[in-house]
Amino acid sequence: MWRVARSAASSLRLSRRWMSTAIPGPCIVHKRGADILHDPWFNKDTGFPLTERDRLGLRGLLPPRVISFEQQYERFMESYRSLEKNTQGQPNNVVSLAKWRILNRLHDRNETLYYRVLIDNIKNFAPIIYTPTVGLVCQNYSGLFRRPRGMYFSAKDKGEMMSMIYNWPAEQVDMIVLTDGSRILGLGDLGVQGIGIPIGKLDMYVAAAGINPQRILPVMLDVGTNNQKLLEDRLYLGLRQPRLEGEEYLSIVDEFMEAVHARWPKAIVQFEDFQMKWAFETLERYRKRFCMFNDDVQGTAGVALAGLLGAVRAQGRPLSDFANQNIVVVGAGSAGLGVLKMALQAVSRMSGSAAEPHFFLLDKDGLITKERKCIDPAATPFAKSQGEIGELGLSEGSSLVEVVKKVRPHVLLGLSGVGGVFSEEVLKAMRESDSIKPAIFAMSNPTTNAECTAIEAFKHAGENIVFASGSPFDNVDLGNGKIGHVNQANNMYLFPGIGLGSLLAGARIITDDMMQAAAECLASYMTDEEIQRGVLYPSIDSIRDITAEVGASVLRAAVAEEVAEGHGDVGPRDLSHMSKDETIRYVKDNMWFPVYSPLVQEK
Ligand SMILES: NC(=O)c1ccc[n+]([C@@H]2O[C@H](COP(=O)([O-])OP(=O)(O)OC[C@H]3O[C@@H](n4cnc5c(N)ncnc54)[C@H](O)[C@@H]3O)[C@@H](O)[C@H]2O)c1
Numbered sequence: 008m009w010r011v012a013r014s015a016a017s018s019l020r021l022s023r024r025w026m027s028t029a030i031p032g033p034c035i036v037h038k039r040g041a042d043i044l045h046d047p048w049f050n051k052d053t054g055f056p057l058t059e060r061d062r063l064g065l066r067g068l069l070p071p072r073v074i075s076f077e078q079q080y081e082r083f084m085e086s087y088r089s090l091e092k093n094t095q096g097q098p099n100n101v102v103s104l105a106k107w108r109i110l111n112r113l114h115d116r117n118e119t120l121y122y123r124v125l126i127d128n129i130k131n132f133a134p135i136i137y138t139p140t141v142g143l144v145c146q147n148y149s150g151l152f153r154r155p156r157g158m159y160f161s162a163k164d165k166g167e168m169m170s171m172i173y174n175w176p177a178e179q180v181d182m183i184v185l186t187d188g189s190r191i192l193g194l195g196d197l198g199v200q201g202i203g204i205p206i207g208k209l210d211m212y213v214a215a216a217g218i219n220p221q222r223i224l225p226v227m228l229d230v231g232t233n234n235q236k237l238l239e240d241r242l243y244l245g246l247r248q249p250r251l252e253g254e255e256y257l258s259i260v261d262e263f264m265e266a267v268h269a270r271w272p273k274a275i276v277q278f279e280d281f282q283m284k285w286a287f288e289t290l291e292r293y294r295k296r297f298c299m300f301n302d303d304v305q306g307t308a309g310v311a312l313a314g315l316l317g318a319v320r321a322q323g324r325p326l327s328d329f330a331n332q333n334i335v336v337v338g339a340g341s342a343g344l345g346v347l348k349m350a351l352q353a354v355s356r357m358s359g360s361a362a363e364p365h366f367f368l369l370d371k372d373g374l375i376t377k378e379r380k381c382i383d384p385a386a387t388p389f390a391k392s393q394g395e396i397g398e399l400g401l402s403e404g405s406s407l408v409e410v411v412k413k414v415r416p417h418v419l420l421g422l423s424g425v426g427g428v429f430s431e432e433v434l435k436a437m438r439e440s441d442s443i444k445p446a447i448f449a450m451s452n453p454t455t456n457a458e459c460t461a462i463e464a465f466k467h468a469g470e471n472i473v474f475a476s477g478s479p480f481d482n483v484d485l486g487n488g489k490i491g492h493v494n495q496a497n498n499m500y501l502f503p504g505i506g507l508g509s510l511l512a513g514a515r516i517i518t519d520d521m522m523q524a525a526a527e528c529l530a531s532y533m534t535d536e537e538i539q540r541g542v543l544y545p546s547i548d549s550i551r552d553i554t555a556e557v558g559a560s561v562l563r564a565a566v567a568e569e570v571a572e573g574h575g576d577v578g579p580r581d582l583s584h585m586s587k588d589e590t591i592r593y594v595k596d597n598m599w600f601p602v603y604s605p606l607v608q609e610k
Pocket residue numbers: 190191192193194282283302303307310337338339340341342343369370371372373421422423424425428450451452453456476477478496497498499
């Protein structure tokens with residue numbers, strides 16, 4: 008199960024591998040004339056062939072010359088490059104927002120071209136449409152707002168959601184990303200402005216998993232905000248009231264889930280950036296009734312687990328040695344606890360023995376022990392007893408630096424949301440780690456909230472570390488021609504495959520085994536040679552490859568667990584007869600790729 012081998016699929020430039028040579032099939036459109044030009048799903052701008060202009064009532068509404076898709080693509084990239092040139096030397100935030108604006112304008116106008124430039128340039132554009140710039144966009148959302156995207160359900164819509172869901176123009180929706188804006192990255196409660204996160208996540212679904220953009224739906228559940236600054240901001244676009252709590256809150260989420268299920272019973276709902284109490288509560292409440300998962304709890308756990316196993320291999324040790332690792336986890340929230348829970352499940356699957364890694368869990372009040380008053384039930388299994396830590400000279404609330412000095416961990420993993428928590432002293436203490444290749448994971452987002460920067464990690468903890476961060480950092484020049492490799496430990500490596508695999512399986516629900524299969528797939532994707540170079544995760548350039556493999560693993564796990572009901576014409580029996588390679592092929596063949604399809608009007 009926990010094999011270490013790269014499958015046949017290797018990373019090539021994306022568009023060439025996924026570009027179908029077949030003539031694209033027709034696309035049905037229920038409108039004509041200017042309405043088509045104003046609809047980004049169908050608009051081709053100057054790319055409409057003359058015959059199509061005649062058929063769709065577009066003649067005269069466009070300049071006469073037809074510009075090819077490739078020319079349009081080049082023209083956009085040229086304007087993007089000029090923007091880069093013209094903004095050189097300006098503050099990072101200004102440049103990033105300018106880049107986001109130019110991409111967003113294209114998104115608003117012509118989705119086919121937008122997704123093509125996104126797929127082909129994913130490494131450059133992911134940091135703009137996704138983490139970290141998406142955080143900045145959320146912070147400034149009310150000021151940046153020009154056009155709505157997705158749907159907004161507010162506390163004022165109680166009782167109306169079942170009919171509101173029919174306001175969405177698409178007949179079919181496959182993938183929904185839902186937030187209530189209560190914990191946006193490490194930026195806290197951003198209320199309605201958090202809608203940027205579902206939009207960015209779904210852009211990754213299209214780019215990485217090839218989910219058809221006409222079948223995605225970003226959703227904001229606006230139940231108020233406790234962010235005083237936003238409540239006082241006259242431009243704030245959300246409900247100006249404190250957040251609903253308790254049963255009132257849950258009744259809104261219940262109503263939304265019922266409405267979605269009534270209209271699109273097979274749609275998958277990804278919960279994203281909910282504050283911890285609601286992240287756990289909603290996951291338990293819905294996971295057996297709907298096809299849903301929580302990305303921060305479950306997707307993050309899989310990515311972190313793959314990284315932890317990579318760190319074992321980087322030391323030249325067998326995976327079974329995972330049980331002997333000392334791992335310090337900083338942050339006992341939805342993400343940190345999700346990681347610990349999945350890591351334990353993985354150990355028992357791998358070895359079947361009772362041995363498990365030694366986890367040391369800290370939150371804002373320091374080391375969590377059984378002495379802690381008011382301990383969160385989810386953290387209880389990881390709280391240390393005095394007997395376990397007394398010998399080390401640690402106790403309830405010990406500081407991070409004390410813990411690192413005494414434990415000499417193999418791995419230091421941050422999911423605290425607090426920038427700079429891995430201080431110089433903490434990082435220097437990692438030099439005394441028991442590992443020959445200590446691993447430092449600064450997974451909090453966005454960049455300013457990372458526990459440390461890549462440069463700080465290599466400078467203070469030494470050149471022999473393996474390093475990963477949630478937001479992208481450049482590789483670090485260590486001098487002497489050596490490079491410190493920076494991995495991006497971000498749940499983007501898993502959630503697109505979890506969604507796609509569940510969709511193509513026609514999964515009734517998403518099980519723990521499906522999540523484990525996703526993590527195992529990512530963990531075994533890298534070769535030993537890569538791991539030895541400190542490369543724990545694939546390059547984002549190959550995100551469609553890894554997503555296809557993750558998707559296939561998830562699908563196969565769904566079949567094995569008998570929760571797969573099939574998708575389209577492919578029933579559960581067909582799925583169960585597919586070999587592993589056939590499943591990967593099937594997943595790849597079902598990935599949408601942006602090309603202009605002939606539009607056929609139906610009244
Ligand atoms: N890289 C990824 O893929 C990924 C995935 C999910 C979450 N995250 C990031 O992880 C962070 C946390 O997310 P969450 O959902 O767990 O948040 P959360 O609010 O549920 O939990 C935060 C935890 O950090 C603790 N904490 C706060 N200050 C601390 C300090 N100074 N020292 C130690 N612990 C401290 C809190 O007590 C709490 O336990 C966010 O920044 C988020 O962006 C990253």
